[in-house]
Amino acid sequence: MHVDLTDGVLRLTMDRPRALNALTPDMPALMATEIERATARDDVRVVMLAGTGRAFSTGADISGTYTIDDTSMDTANRWIRAITSCDKPVVAAVNGVAAGVSCSAALACDLVVAAESASFLLPFANVGLMVDGGASATVAAAIGRPRAMRMALLAEPLPARTAYDVGLVSHLAPDASFAAEVDALVARLAAGPPLALAASKKAVNAATLTQLDPALEREKSGQSVLLRTADVVEGVVAFAERRPPVFRGE
Numbered sequence: 001m002h003v004d005l006t007d008g009v010l011r012l013t014m015d016r017p018r019a020l021n022a023l024t025p026d027m028p029a030l031m032a033t034e035i036e037r038a039t040a041r042d043d044v045r046v047v048m049l050a051g052t053g054r055a056f057s058t059g060a061d062i063s064g065t066y067t068i069d070d071t072s073m074d075t076a077n078r079w080i081r082a083i084t085s086c087d088k089p090v091v092a093a094v095n096g097v098a099a100g101v102s103c104s105a106a107l108a109c110d111l112v113v114a115a116e117s118a119s120f121l122l123p124f125a126n127v128g129l130m131v132d133g134g135a136s137a138t139v140a141a142a143i144g145r146p147r148a149m150r151m152a153l154l155a156e157p158l159p160a161r162t163a164y165d166v167g168l169v170s171h172l173a174p175d176a177s178f179a180a181e182v183d184a185l186v187a188r189l190a191a192g193p194p195l196a197l198a199a200s201k202k203a204v205n206a207a208t209l210t211q212l213d214p215a216l217e218r219e220k221s222g223q224s225v226l227l228r229t230a231d232v233v234e235g236v237v238a239f240a241e242r243r244p245p246v247f248r249g250e
Contacts, residue, residue: 001014002052010046014049015051019058019061021058021102022058025067039086044088056098058097059123080108080212097118097157118159120157121157136215137211143166235247
């Protein structure tokens with residue numbers, strides 16, 4: 001992960017382009033730590049999450065060393081809570097696919113700028129798991145129960161244009177001007193009134209994300225049960241073998 005602070009903007013960039021920025025075990029904790037520290041830093045006015053290359057991030061690297069267990073769930077939940085509780089605006093710059101817990105993290109941000117070629121995917125069902133990272137609360141709060149169910153149950157990618165039209169993301173930018181539009185947005189936020197922005201963020205989250213903490217706990221409990229099932233083993237093996245899984249409800 002690359003960390004840069006310039007002109008009040010703390011940029012946290014996932015930097016594994018060959019792996020489409022799939023998360024290593026330490027990345028969520030590193031990002032959570034930087035965001036938590038940002039609250040007490042006068043030189044940080046805005047936090048931005050981004051990815052290098054063709055993707056924002058494809059989520060946990062289950063083909064590598066990332067193990068989904070209670071510890072990794074706690075770390076992911078800490079990342080989401082850091083985003084929503086930080087008193088600085090947190091912006092997700094989604095340049096390509098955002099999937100899994102990385103999609104959940106992007107959608108927990110205060111503003112989401114999506115490039116037109118980007119997409120959003122909650123693929124957990126494909127490996128026998130349930131949505132996590134607070135997505136069961138944040139997605140439903142943004143676009144309603146029917147579309148949240150569609151994303152969670154069918155694991156279908158949602159194109160950026162559709163995500164913008166239904167209110168899942170705040171900004172849509174042409175690929176050619178994506179970087180410039182992101183820079184203009186974070187510069188505008190960095191020049192804004194920090195106390196007022198913090199108060200507005202806190203008020204809006206208090207009104208709309210009342211179920212986030214309970215959702216994170218439900219997701220952790222549910223995921224802990226699912227991780228002990230044969231379906232998850234089949235899902236992970238099928239993913240590694242690049243074949244459709246055969247789930248038996250076991």
